Amino acid sequence: MRKLTKKAIAQLFPQLKQDANKYTRGTCELVVGDRNFPGAGVLATMAATRMGSGYVKAYTSDEAAAALRIVQPSAVIASFKQYGVECHAQDDLHPSATVVGCGLAGTEGNMTLVKSVIAAAAVPLVLDGGALTAIATESGFAALADHRLNGFSAILTPHGGEAARLIAALPVDAEVADDLHDPARQALRIARAYDAVCVLKGPQTYIASPDDAGAKDVAVYADGTPALAKAGTGDVLAGCIGALLAQGLSPRDAAELGVVIHGEAGVLAAEKLGAFCVTTEDVLRFIPKAVKEIVK
Numbered sequence: 001m002r003k004l005t006k007k008a009i010a011q012l013f014p015q016l017k018q019d020a021n022k023y024t025r026g027t028c029e030l031v032v033g034d035r036n037f038p039g040a041g042v043l044a045t046m047a048a049t050r051m052g053s054g055y056v057k058a059y060t061s062d063e064a065a066a067a068l069r070i071v072q073p074s075a076v077i078a079s080f081k082q083y084g085v086e087c088h089a090q091d092d093l094h095p096s097a098t099v100v101g102c103g104l105a106g107t108e109g110n111m112t113l114v115k116s117v118i119a120a121a122a123v124p125l126v127l128d129g130g131a132l133t134a135i136a137t138e139s140g141f142a143a144l145a146d147h148r149l150n151g152f153s154a155i156l157t158p159h160g161g162e163a164a165r166l167i168a169a170l171p172v173d174a175e176v177a178d179d180l181h182d183p184a185r186q187a188l189r190i191a192r193a194y195d196a197v198c199v200l201k202g203p204q205t206y207i208a209s210p211d212d213a214g215a216k217d218v219a220v221y222a223d224g225t226p227a228l229a230k231a232g233t234g235d236v237l238a239g240c241i242g243a244l245l246a247q248g249l250s251p252r253d254a255a256e257l258g259v260v261i262h263g264e265a266g267v268l269a270a271e272k273l274g275a276f277c278v279t280t281e282d283v284l285r286f287i288p289k290a291v292k293e294i295v296k
């Protein structure tokens with residue numbers, strides 16, 4: 001397995017060009033934060049804005065919109081149903097990506113929403129939370145397969161529980177079943193079956209691509225901190241990865257860089273505040289310090 005370190009990923013960082021405008025810096029759109037989980041939508045949107053995307057637009061509930069207008073007024077806001085009508089197309093000069101699922105519970109309405117977003121998105125996707133529930137169904141799986149056939153990539157960001165659900169939805173493969181206690185092999189199984197980069201989160205985070213030849217190609221990040229074991233840190237990670245994807249990084253590079261910056265933000269927050277007291281909001285606040293530390 002390849003160990004991810006700050007030093008190893010520093011060169012992946014997107015360049016901020018002198019002649020940049022907000023669109024050349026990448027549009028990150030997010031379909032996040034239903035009325036029961038507005039906080040997850042706010043956290044993911046704030047993280048995407050912090051992680052360098054030039055234009056951030058949240059398609060969200062009224063509840064999350066009200067909060068975002070106060071804590072992140074630079075974010076452009078729209079309702080869920082506007083995604084299919086307004087979502088950005090991309091070209092080489094104007095990259096874009098969409099994050100979907102943070103703070104979307106597994107209701108029928110949300111599952112329909114996720115599938116319609118996957119069908120409408122002509123951009124790379126980050127699928128988290130409720131979007132992972134949606135693709136573990138036959139129709140959700142088919143929507144993702146069509147997205148891939150249309151030439152667009154996807155990154156899946158499951159925690160252990162979500163990974164178990166993604167694997168349970170697959171046909172049983174006796175050859176690989178024995179290996180699935182190993183998280184690197186779980187990540188690889190998910191990446192290959194769903195044809196997407198898999199970021200399997202936990203105390204150690206494993207990143208696998210569909211074309212990895214075996215577990216030896218899976219990357220592992222093990223330098224994080226249990227300070228990150230707090231509700232909402234996964235939503236921050238999804239926003240970070242989405243923003244990097246929106247700046248034109250490859251799915252694998254965006255995933256690896258996002259995981260290391262997020263982990264380092266947790267470590268720096270823990271150093272400053274003590275691991276016990278670190279909040280998810282502190283992790284957001286320490287992202288700039290983590291970026292400076294990595295690109296120094």
Ligand SMILES: NC(=O)C1=CN([C@@H]2O[C@H](COP(=O)(O)OP(=O)(O)OC[C@H]3O[C@@H](n4cnc5c(N)ncnc54)[C@H](OP(=O)(O)O)[C@@H]3O)[C@@H](O)[C@H]2O)[C@@H](O)CC1
Binds near residue numbers: 039041161231234235
């Ligand atoms: N502020 C907000 O608005 C927030 C909103 N949020 C939103 O909530 C939605 C639901 O997400 P969710 O993760 O809370 O619930 P769910 O998908 O049911 O999974 C939990 C089950 O999985 C299992 N499990 C196994 N391994 C695990 C692991 N390593 N890490 C965690 N769990 C693990 C675990 O079982 P255990 O092993 O603990 O018995 C448990 O039974 C989602 O849309 C998300 O974005 C949150 O982000 C929080 C902040």
Ligand SMILES: Nc1ncnc2c1ncn2[C@@H]1O[C@H](COP(=O)(O)OP(=O)(O)O)[C@@H](O)[C@H]1O
Binds near residue numbers: 224225229231234237
């Ligand atoms: N003990 C730990 N050590 C290091 N990182 C952790 C630990 N526990 C959780 N994390 C990290 O915190 C984040 C939690 O994400 P997730 O489980 O999706 O939470 P949520 O859905 O509440 O946002 C992941 O990036 C994970 O790798």
